[in-house]
Amino acid sequence: MRRTRPIAKKATSLSQDDEIAHLRDLDLQGLRARWKSMFRQQPPPHLPRHLLFAILAYRLQAGELGDLDPATARLLRQIATGDGTLGASRLTEEFGRRRTELKAGTILMREWNAQAYRVMVVDEGFAWNGKTYDSLSQVAFAITGTHWNGPRFFGLRDKIAPEAES
Secondary structure: OOOOOOOOOOOOOOOOOHHHHHHOOOHHHHHHHHHHHHHHOOOOOOHHHHHHHHHHHHHHHHHHHHHHHHHHHHHHHHHHHHHHHHHHHHHHHHHHHHOOOOOOOOOOEEEEEOOEEEEEOOOOOOEEEEEEOOOOOHHHHHOOOOOOOOOOOOOOOOOOOOHHOO
């Protein structure tokens, strides 16, 4: 007699796109029920259907793709609990000045004195012209012969508009 193996259960999980499409088809009561199953609490009663949908869709995407990084979440929390637009403006300026993380393999391009320069980000620093440098400022110095802020030279920091300085 031939033994049979138990049949494995077919995966019933929907893809992220399918789940969002399903949310789109739900009415207000259906979205509230989905909220309760996702967040383990009742949804705020004042939220309209379109906001319930947007929040639920965001949570699904954040669960699969990852949520905001902690620095961005902290900035948004501070803005939300802050005291007006002046505080929010100051916080966003500080956030913009934070160092940009560059991944290995990124190519930075800059034109200087009518010549194009390409610098590659590597694990050890920055590669240009067959040599590896510890910082972008060293690369900028090698290119120009003068001291530069490397991230600014390669356009990684925005210049402050003249009207914003006053």
